[in-house]
Amino acid sequence: MKHDRLEKRKSGSHALDIFRDDETWVYDSSIDHRGRVPRRASTGVWKASLFIITIEFSERLSWFGLSTNLISYLTGVLHQEIKTAAKTVNFWSGVTTLIPLIGGFLADAYTGRFGMVMVSSFIYLTGLSLLTMSQFVPSLKPCDTTPCRLPPRKLHEVVLFVALYCISLGTGGHKPCLQSFGADQFDDDHPVERIKKMSYFNWWNFATCCGLLLGVTAIVYVQDFLGWGVAVLGLTIFMAFTVVTFFMGKSCYRYRLPEGSPMIPLLQVFVAAIRKRKLAHPSNPALLFEVPKSQAHGRQLLHTNRLRFLDKAAIIEENESTSCLQQKHNPWRLTTLTRVEEVKLLFNMIPIWITSIPFGLCVAQAPTFFVKQAATMNLNITDNFKIPPAAINSLAAIAMLISVAVYDKVLVPVLRKINGNERGMTILQRIGVGMVFSTASMTAAALAETKRLGVHNPKSLSVLWLAPQYIILGFGDGFTLVGLQEYFYDEVPDNMRSIGIALYLSVIGTGSFISSFLIMAVDGITGKAGKSWFGKDLRSSRLDNFYWLLAAVNAVNFFAHVWVSIRYTYKNVERRRVVPDNVSECSSSDQLMP
Known part of the structure; x- marks a missing residue:
């Protein structure tokens, strides 16, 4: 008996040493900037993530400041027809959100996430610099007069699109790596850090929304009233500053070594x-x-x-x-069994990816047709204050900010107490809730467009008639977009997490491409039937019918998502835990809380 107590005491002492060691060092296969096992107190968590979120804020500020108002530039300066401009924007957005598949693969296999972010930052800055030159260098300007009433110079168009696709390449490295690099700063096997990581995705999107909000208000306002040159110059300087800031935080980061082609x-x-x-x-x-x-x-x-x-x-x-x-x-x-299960994970994700695409279709309408709707309406908020058409996107950003904050600080704590799920609701449930909002948003857009077409002079109609469709879509983004980010980061194999974030982005990119294809298909079918839904301008178009079509597609897709979600099996990880209460090391073989 005495011998048993002595052995038990020795075992408890050994487990306590393991626990203390686990609290000092991070044993999750990551390393610090010198290639050593990271110290838990001096690396990772929020102190590192804030550096990463800063550069993401800058990138999103640039992206939304450019993409949201690009259709106005194409129709106003390059004199493209509305359907041509919409297809151009959709194609550029689609390419930009599919290139991350390549960037994510290269980061996971060869360069590592930090290295890919630095290279892509240089390419991104090159694109912003070219865009700035196209507005200030006389021979690269669209024309010699302002506003530009003549056909633009071909050289300007070439430089413009080279700049835009340099930004696409830069985004292709940023998007799959920045968010996953930020999530890498939290140890999944540490109970405190795992809870913080769940909040990380919410506050990452909060910062993204702040960039979106400033991009569609301040940047768009500068573009419309001070000129695109001033706006792009400011974006270039701010991006350069945040890249330097990101590099300065390298001693705080936890790094994952690339493991070759996954x-x-x-x-x-x-x-x-x-x-x-x-x-x-x-x-x-x-x-x-x-x-x-x-x-x-x-x-x-x-x-x-x-x-x-x-x-x-x-x-x-x-x-x-x-x-x-x-x-x-x-x-x-x-x-190994682990390799087999990793392949199963990828197959398991295909139905979820497919049922997420109709949501991407809805997202594609905000920077294209939504903006052109606003441009035809009364943009005066008060007698003395007029907003740019693209600034109405700020309502979606505000709605997403509110939904993310309420979800993280109110819904999750309440739902944890009710169902015991540490996420509050499962990831797929969160995505499904957002799909309901996207269907409602397209319904609101159809009703608003019917109202706009019903008045003789759309300029007599306040742009705030579009507020419901933006606000509802913003609430949907707070559920579905954040849910998709969590899902594709958590459910892919651990050595493919950059690719996982790229898969999330490919949902948006594929939605943009399908939106372009759908415009062409509907234009051809309805044109043969008598009158196309897409005329030379919105007055001769029937966008309300197009929105009703998208609402119907999303409603049917919601039930497909529910059917797939019920049959879904989440990633099943064997975790190593150190539990201080009973001072023993244990190995957990339960499924990851979805």
Whole structure:
């Protein structure tokens, strides 16, 4: 008995040492700027994330300041027709939100997130500098008079679009890496940091909305009343300042080393499963091959019952010794259970990605047709104060700011007490709520457009008639956009998190491309039927019918999302925890709280 108590005391003392060590150092495969294990007190968490959020604020300020009012520039300075300008903006937005797939892959495989952010910042600044030159250098200006009533110089158009697509390339490195790099500053296995990480995504979007709000108000106001040159020059200087600030915080960051192409291990799973297709599944999933935790690079995943054919890639054949396999094995013949589950994760995400695209369709309308609607209406808020058309987007930003703050500070604490979910509601439930708002937003837009078409002089109608569609869409963004960011960061394999954020962005990009295709398809079909829904201007168009079509698509898609969500299985991670209350080290094998 005395001997047992002594052994128990020694075991407790050892566990306490482990806990203290875990509180001092961060053992999540990250390193500090000198390549060592990071100290928990001096690296990561909010002290590091604030540097990262600062450069994101600057990038979003530039992006929304340019993209929101670009359609006005294309129609007013380059003299493009409204449907041509809308397709141009949609195509540019689509490219900008799909390039992150390449940037995310390169960051995860080769450069690391910090390196990719620095390279893309240089490219982004190059684009802003070219844009500034196109407004100040005489030979690059659209024309010699202001306002420009003549066809613009071809050289100006070339420089303009080169600048815009340089910004697209810069965004392609920023967007997948900045947000995931910020999330990397929180340790998933540390209970306090894990809770902070859940708030991180909300406050990241709060900062993004602040950039959006200033972009569609202050920057757009400067563009319309002081000139595009002044606005772009200011954006260039501010971006340069925040890039320097981001670099200065490098000693506070936790870094993840690139692990080579994440696609090769996934391909190995398919090859190994096909090779062993004739083998029977083991009676117990515990018989599937997995390396010991001491040899594992990163977190291990637990077995799930979906896509069981892929399990065959981890079956140990009769002539193979487990002890020998742990030392060396052919990954094209035998893969670990974790690798198999990572492939399952990617397949599991495809239906969610598809059902998210109609929301991207709705988002694509805000910087295009919504702005042109506003331009035809009375922009006077008071007798002495007139706003630029694109400034009405500020209502969406304010609504998103409110929804994110209320969700994080009010809804989540209440829902945690009700259902015990540390997120408040599951990620897919949050996305679904936003889809309801997007459907309501398109309905409000259709009703507002019907009202606008019904008056003889749209200038007699206040632009505030568009407020409901912007506000409702902003509330939807606070649920769906933030939810998609969390989902694609958390649910992808750990070594593909930059690609995960890029997948979220691809939803918006694909929505923009489909919006362009839909405009062309509807224009062709309705044109053959008699009168196209898209005329040379809004007076001769029927945007109300187009909005009703989008509302119907989103309503049907919502039920598809619910059906997919009910059948969804969340990422199942085996966590290592250190619990101070009973002073013991334990290994958790439960599913990540969705």
